Amino acid sequence: MKSKLIILVVLAGILAMLFASTVTKYQVVAEKCIGCRICVLECPVGAISIVNGKAVIDPEKCTGCGICVKACPTGAIVAVVDSSVEEDTTAAKNASIDSAKYDSLREKIAEKDTSVSVAKTYPDSAIAEKTDVKVKKDTLKTTDSLAAKTDSAKIENPTKKPVAKLIAVVDKDKCIGCKTCENTCKYDAIKVIHGKAVVDPEKCTGCGDCVKACPLGAIKLKKLSQ
Numbered sequence: 001m002k003s004k005l006i007i008l009v010v011l012a013g014i015l016a017m018l019f020a021s022t023v024t025k026y027q028v029v030a031e032k033c034i035g036c037r038i039c040v041l042e043c044p045v046g047a048i049s050i051v052n053g054k055a056v057i058d059p060e061k062c063t064g065c066g067i068c069v070k071a072c073p074t075g076a077i078v079a080v081v082d083s084s085v086e087e088d089t090t091a092a093k094n095a096s097i098d099s100a101k102y103d104s105l106r107e108k109i110a111e112k113d114t115s116v117s118v119a120k121t122y123p124d125s126a127i128a129e130k131t132d133v134k135v136k137k138d139t140l141k142t143t144d145s146l147a148a149k150t151d152s153a154k155i156e157n158p159t160k161k162p163v164a165k166l167i168a169v170v171d172k173d174k175c176i177g178c179k180t181c182e183n184t185c186k187y188d189a190i191k192v193i194h195g196k197a198v199v200d201p202e203k204c205t206g207c208g209d210c211v212k213a214c215p216l217g218a219i220k221l222k223k224l225s226q
Helices: 002-020 038-042 067-071 083-094 099-148 180-184 209-213
Strands: 025-028 048-051 054-057 077-080 164-170 190-193 196-199 219-225
Touching: 025 054, 038 048, 038 067, 038 180, 067 077, 164 196, 180 190, 180 209, 209 219
Parallel strands: none
Antiparallel strands: 025 077, 048 054, 164 219, 190 196
16 A cells, blocks of 8 residues: 555656646846836736836736737747746655655645646636727727717817817837837727838827837827818
8 A cells, every 4th residue: 555655656746747847937038128018918817017117027926828928029028937836846856755755745746736727727717807808998999989970079170170180100210010009099090010000090089198108209299280
């Protein structure tokens, strides 16, 4: 019986090490981060925030999904070894097989099984959360579209006199196509095409939100005459 327990302990330790190697965490290279907020908008679990102009990842919230890594336009987010995983892996390697240490090792394996289960299960719910956010954004756009068709919108400028209007203009040399302006614009007036932001003058209201959001100051408001 004791020999069977020993075999189970060894196998469980190996499995724990294998599972531990699949858990990945990420950190931000401050020198590369431009504070564009794309990672903040893309993170499905709200694990990233901007502090003093730089992205900061909360290791307690991060599930290691890697979405932020793909979204970052400057490659400022890199993978790191989770210290808790490293400690548990070392413990599994160095654990003695004698029966006196069996209970201690079993507890560590149980903890690792729990963490792996959470890491595998949580991202699914996180994706659902992100979907809900997208639905809210679509709802907002639909509401704005309906409002534009109301009678109150039709009676604006009844005399049809030329009215000064502000419109967003993109400096192509400064634009890096990070999509911050596209994600910020609630009127769907900006799209990144071939790596550069393009403004639709028919949709742009000159609100200036994109100007404030652009991390490189590549967007300015220009006065036009209609």
